[in-house]
Amino acid sequence: SQELEQSPQSLIVQEGKNLTINCTSSKTLYGLYWYKQKYGEGLIFLMMLQKGGEEKSHEKITAKLDEKKQQSSLHITASQPSHAGIYLCGAYSSNTGKLIFGQGTTLQVKP
Amino acid sequence: DTAVSQTPKYLVTQMGNDKSIKCEQNLGHDTMYWYKQDSKKFLKIMFSYNNKELIINETVPNRFSPKSPDKAHLNLHINSLELGDSAVYFCASSQTVTGNTIYFGEGSWLTVV
Numbered sequence: 575s576q577e578l579e580q581s582p583q584s585l586i587v588q589e590g591k592n593l594t595i596n597c598t599s600s601k602t603l604y605g606l607y608w609y610k611q612k613y614g615e616g617l618i619f620l621m622m623l624q625k626g627g628e629e630k631s632h633e634k635i636t637a638k639l640d641e642k643k644q645q646s647s648l649h650i651t652a653s654q655p656s657h658a659g660i661y662l663c664g665a666y667s668s669n670t671g672k673l674i675f676g677q678g679t680t681l682q683v684k685p
Numbered sequence: 686d687t688a689v690s691q692t693p694k695y696l697v698t699q700m701g702n703d704k705s706i707k708c709e710q711n712l713g714h715d716t717m718y719w720y721k722q723d724s725k726k727f728l729k730i731m732f733s734y735n736n737k738e739l740i741i742n743e744t745v746p747n748r749f750s751p752k753s754p755d756k757a758h759l760n761l762h763i764n765s766l767e768l769g770d771s772a773v774y775f776c777a778s779s780q781t782v783t784g785n786t787i788y789f790g791e792g793s794w795l796t797v798v
Contacts, residue, residue, distance in 0.1 A: 605784060616689075616775060616791035660726055664787075671783040672741060675728040
């Protein structure tokens with residue numbers, strides 16, 4: 575069955591620093607979703623990537639899907655305390671059609 | 686206007702009780718879901734309904750019973766609550782069964798004591 579592995583599991587950075595979160599799939603991805611979760615809130619949809627090599631940006635967050643469509647990275651430039659939260663990657667499983675998630679990356683940004 | 690709304694947001698209850706979580710979406714989507722997030726923040730699908738029909742039923746104890754009165758609502762009823770049921774339950778919806786962005790509610794924090 576398809577699995578998504580995120581790294582790192584947790585991250586603490588100083589405000590203003592850049593950071594990258596990775597999401598690796600055991601099978602080819604046919605759509606990769608990034609979500610953010612803040613404590614006490616739901617999952618907020620950030621971006622969706624479909625094509626190999628695709629890159630999307632929203633404010634200071636950039637997500638890329640590699641050419642082979644088995645890995646995605648989420649890059650935050652000049653991090654701020656508002657970026658803190660849990661970042662989850664999700665993808666539709668190629669054999670079940672269900673949206674599965676990685677285990678999440680917890681980000682803390684120190685002022 | 687909240688696209689996917691669920692109530693209650695917080696629920697503390699004793700073991701053995703029966704409780705329900707309600708969910709409504711105003712996006713006009715055909716498909717709704719219940720996901721469970723455990724203490725390690727791992728998010729896993731429980732149920733999926735498409736146009737009021739159950740299409741996904743993961744290995745979930747039969748104490749959990751979803752009900753969809755119409756395609757805009759998917760409620761979750763839990764009988765005989767156990768300590769291990771403590772988790773965050775997320776309702777979600779998408780336009781169709783697969784291949785579309787899934788939009789989540791704010792979550793319901795269930796604590797069983």
